[in-house]
Amino acid sequence: MMFKPESDQMCPAQHKSAPLDLIDTGKGLKVQTATPHLVSLGSGRLSVAITVLPLKEGVTRIGREDAPIPQDITIQGSGIEAEHCMIINEGGVVTLDPCG
Numbered sequence: 111m112m113f114k115p116e117s118d119q120m121c122p123a124q125h126k127s128a129p130l131d132l133i134d135t136g137k138g139l140k141v142q143t144a145t146p147h148l149v150s151l152g153s154g155r156l157s158v159a160i161t162v163l164p165l166k167e168g169v170t171r172i173g174r175e176d177a178p179i180p181q182d183i184t185i186q187g188s189g190i191e192a193e194h195c196m197i198i199n200e201g202g203v204v205t206l207d208p209c210g
Contacts, residue, residue, distance in 0.1 A: 130143050
């Protein structure tokens, strides 16, 4: 899965929050950050891709590409609404708000 920033979501190169720390544990790789984030574990049975999506301060919109308002994170699949949900990150409190 590729993260394609849209709307007011910042590109990873422009993102000014704390960086991700990658720690080799000898048996695996540990990813650590002090900021809220979403983790995608791939889109198929055999996928090994892991994507970390930082949540900016404010509103992050999640939905389909055909939504009337551009979505920060686009997803697809059965049962996914055009404007599926919003994640609100205010002062360290993260709230998931379903739109439907």
